[in-house]
Amino acid sequence: MARKGDFYPFNDYKVEDDVAKIFFTNTKREKFEILVDLDILNYLKKINHHWRASYRKKADSYYAQTILHDEYLIGYYKTKTPYLHKMILEAETKKDQYIHHINHNTLDNRRVNLEITSNKNNSMDRNGQNSNNKSGYRNVCWDKNSKIWVVQIQLNGVNTRLGKFEDVKQAGKFAEDMRLKYYGKYRGTSNKFKHYNYTKIILEE
Structure with missing residues (x-):
């Protein structure tokens, strides 16, 4: 039996040099590109989930997010709807720690663009x-x-x-x-x- 979400397999993507662009189009026909390193692309293809650009009103930004169906992955990441940047850093961030997108493109999830910082610094750098x-x-x-x-x-x-x-x-x-x-x-x-x-x-x- 098909599970909810199985109608959306892993996204289309394109590799340019050492960067992969994962494509997503929402219901408004707005197009997004999620950037990841090639080893992360291979991992995402392996777990085979669909990624979307989820809007967070508080941050006024879009973040890459999916819905997990595999119980092992849900347990490993401690959520059914993980954000990609947290998965990449395997972040179990403390109360006062956040993952900061250095170039402010919150869909750019290359490791070089991610760092764990404090809530104070993350709030200042907006x-x-x-x-x-x-x-x-x-x-x-x-x-x-x-x-x-x-x-x-x-x-x-x-x-x-x-x-x-x-x-x-x-x-x-x-x-x-x-x-x-x-x-x-x-x-x-x-x-x-x-x-x-x-x-x-x-x-x-």
């Missing part, structure tokens, strides 16, 4: 602003009382104001520079200000 952000720039908000743009970031667990600006783009650039200064490699990425210089900084008094 793309874009919060969903309720009105400025269009991460760490920039509007102060209604002062009628000015404010840059604030988390330092040692505390929201800290670092500057005030009349121009929102200047505030956005300053915020990006402050993330680089205080967060280092976990600052997140942005190409908005590649050739932009800010002026007329109004620092917090």
Whole structure:
């Protein structure tokens, strides 16, 4: 008897040099590519499950995930619906540990793009602003009382104001520079200000 999920065998894929691209198309006809190393491709072909790009609202990103049917695999990975990045690192992450996709492509599951990090670092190293952000720039908000743009970031667990600006783009650039200064490699990425210089900084008094 066919089991639920057996109608979807292992995905189509393509090998380019030392990287495999696993293809997935969702019900909206959106196409995704999941990247893995060749030894992982061989393992996934062997266990013969279908992989999909699952959207996680909290992270606003897609992650490679499957539904396991084999009882041994379910026991080994301690879940019926494992994420591929956790399977690859065989991660039994602690409460304050997460797997970080270094280049921010959460469907790129090559080992070179995965590292176990803390929740603090993983949260710092994200793309874009919060969903309720009105400025269009991460760490920039509007102060209604002062009628000015404010840059604030988390330092040692505390929201800290670092500057005030009349121009929102200047505030956005300053915020990006402050993330680089205080967060280092976990600052997140942005190409908005590649050739932009800010002026007329109004620092917090």
